[in-house]
Each structure stands twice: as structure tokens, then as C-alpha cells.
Amino acid sequence: MESSFAIIAEPNRRAILSLLASSERSVGEIERRLRMPQTSASKHLRILREAGFVEARVEAQRRVYRLRPEPLMEVDAWLAPFRRFWTAHVDALERHLDRIEPKPAKPRKGNKR
Amino acid sequence: MESSFAIIAEPNRRAILSLLASSERSVGEIERRLRMPQTSASKHLRILREAGFVEARVEAQRRVYRLRPEPLMEVDAWLAPFRRFWTAHVDALERHLDRIEPKPAKPRKGNKR
DNA sequence: CGGGAATATGAACATCGGGGTATATACGCC
DNA sequence: GGCGTATATACCCCGATGTTCATATTCCCG
Numbered sequence: 001m002e003s004s005f006a007i008i009a010e011p012n013r014r015a016i017l018s019l020l021a022s023s024e025r026s027v028g029e030i031e032r033r034l035r036m037p038q039t040s041a042s043k044h045l046r047i048l049r050e051a052g053f054v055e056a057r058v059e060a061q062r063r064v065y066r067l068r069p070e071p072l073m074e075v076d077a078w079l080a081p082f083r084r085f086w087t088a089h090v091d092a093l094e095r096h097l098d099r100i101e102p103k104p105a106k107p108r109k110g111n112k113r
Numbered sequence: 114m115e116s117s118f119a120i121i122a123e124p125n126r127r128a129i130l131s132l133l134a135s136s137e138r139s140v141g142e143i144e145r146r147l148r149m150p151q152t153s154a155s156k157h158l159r160i161l162r163e164a165g166f167v168e169a170r171v172e173a174q175r176r177v178y179r180l181r182p183e184p185l186m187e188v189d190a191w192l193a194p195f196r197r198f199w200t201a202h203v204d205a206l207e208r209h210l211d212r213i214e215p216k217p218a219k220p221r222k223g224n225k226r
Numbered sequence: 227c228g229g230g231a232a233t234a235t236g237a238a239c240a241t242c243g244g245g246g247t248a249t250a251t252a253c254g255c256c
Numbered sequence: 257g258g259c260g261t262a263t264a265t266a267c268c269c270c271g272a273t274g275t276t277c278a279t280a281t282t283c284c285c286g
Contacts, residue, residue, distance in 0.1 A: 123243090152265085
């Protein structure tokens with residue numbers, strides 16, 4: 001409930017966010033597009049709203065939800081230190097592979113033995 | 114424990130990852146630096162390992178853990194569509210502030226209009 | 227004015243994951 | 257071989273959270 005990370009741990013909530021990334025939507029639209037029961041959509045939206053991921057505009061009986069960037073920016077910021085790490089990794093791996101066998105090979109993953 | 118998002122929802126696990134971002138560590142080091150019970154550290158490391166966030170090198174009785182980039186890259190990739198969203202927001206905010214209090218212009222890349 | 231759509235909330239229930247304790251396994255050293 | 261250190265695992269408990277069902281609220285419209 002606290003951290004932004006916990007919020008986006010829930011798959012349905014990520015789906016809602018991704019949907020809202022393209023454009024704002026009413027609750028009904030969200031239910032239909034994501035094939036999610038109304039009550040479930042409402043609850044997830046509540047959680048997203050209270051965590052600052054979305055905000056609602058009232059439009060007659062509908063609530064139109066739209067994205068708010070701050071919490072995801074926070075996640076992005078946490079990721080920053082790691083980015084440096086993995087770009088270095090990819091570079092090193094590429095150099096390594098080039099040295100071993102100069103062919104356009106694709107990287108293998110965890111190969112333990 | 115399916116998704117990478119669920120894995121990093123846990124604060125202790127994020128702490129471990131952040132610690133490993135600076136350099137690899139043995140379990141004992143992790144326990145001490147994070148003031149976390151040994152059994153807890155081991156469990157979280159197991160989860161991180163099985164989810165591909167870390168890998169362990171055996172060194173006598175110690176296991177030295179180091180970061181693996183892939184799962185965090187996946188999170189980063191999920192964030193990508195949203196980034197466009199909030200940079201637009203920041204730009205709007207900047208324009209707004211510029212209007213209120215015009216500051217000496219700073220070099221921007223894409224000069225619009 | 228009354229009915230029905232759109233959305234929110236509450237209660238009951240099941241599940242899951244983390245913390246703690248106890249214990250097992252592996253290794254190095256004397 | 258026996259001990260101490262380092263790490264992993266099994267088990268239990270408990271609280272948090274998601275799902276569903278039932279109901280409340282708000283608003284449009286005929």
C-alpha cells in the first residue's frame with residue numbers, strides 16, 4: 001500500500017496504467033477493454049488514485065481517469081543507478097563476443113556448468 | 114512469484130539490489146550492511162536468484178552474489194511508454210514557469226515553433 | 227418522479243508472502 | 257575427526273491483499 005513499487009506489482013493495475021498511457025478513460029471503458037469486473041476496476045483505481053498514479057475528473061455519472069507521472073518517475077529514478085550497470089554489461093559482452101568470434105552472434109544467457 | 118515487479122515490491126530486496134549495484138557481496142556482508150537476519154537475507158537472495166536478479170558464485174563456504182541486469186531491464190522497458198508522457202509534463206511545467214518568471218533561456222535541443 | 231446506468235463501498239473469504247525459530251548442510255581449520 | 261563459521265531450508269504464524277457478492281450513491285432521461 002505504501003510504496004509505488006507495491007502498487008505496480010499488481011498486474012491489473014499495470015494494465016490499467018498502460019491503458020491510460022495512451023489516453024484517459026472512464027471506468028466503464030477500462031472494465032471493457034481489460035475484461036475486468038466493475039468492482040475490481042473501481043478498487044484498483046482507488047488504490048492508484050490514493051497512491052497518486054491517476055486522478056479522476058467527474059463527468060456526470062462517469063469518472064474519467066487520467067495518468068499522473070510522479071509515482072512512475074520515482075520508480076524510474078530508483079532504476080537510474082542500475083542503468084549504468086547494464087549498459088556497461090551489454091557493451092562488455094559485445095566486445096567479448098566480438099573478440100572470441102567476430103560473427104553477428106546473439107548473446108547466451110545464464111550458462112552455468 | 115511471477116513478475117519482476119512483484120520481486121522488487123519488497124523493500125529488503127530493493128535494498129539488496131541497491132547494495133549490489135555498487136559491488137558484489139557475500140551473504141554475510143549483506144546481512145551486516147542491511148542489518149537483516151541471516152535467514153531473511155538468504156530467503157530474499159533465493160527469490161532474487163530464482164527470478165534472475167542476481168547470481169551467486171561459490172567461494173569456499175561463502176556465496177558471493179552479484180547483480181544480473183535482465184529483469185531490471187524488463188522493468189525499465191515497461192516504463193518506456195510512460196516516460197514520453199512525463200517529459201511532456203515537465204516541459205509544460207517549464208513553459209508555465211517561464212511565463213510567470215522569464216529566466217535567461219537555456220539551451221534546449223528541439224526548439225519548437 | 228421513477229427507473230436504470232455508472233461507479234463506489236462494504237463484508238466475507240481465501241491466498242500468499244514475509245518474519246521468526248529451529249535445524250540442516252557444507253566447508254575450512256586445528 | 258570435531259568444531260566453528262557461513263549459508264540454506266522447513267515449518268508455522270499472521271497480517272495484508274485481491275476477488276466476489278451484495279448494496280449504496282449519484283446522476284441522466286423519458
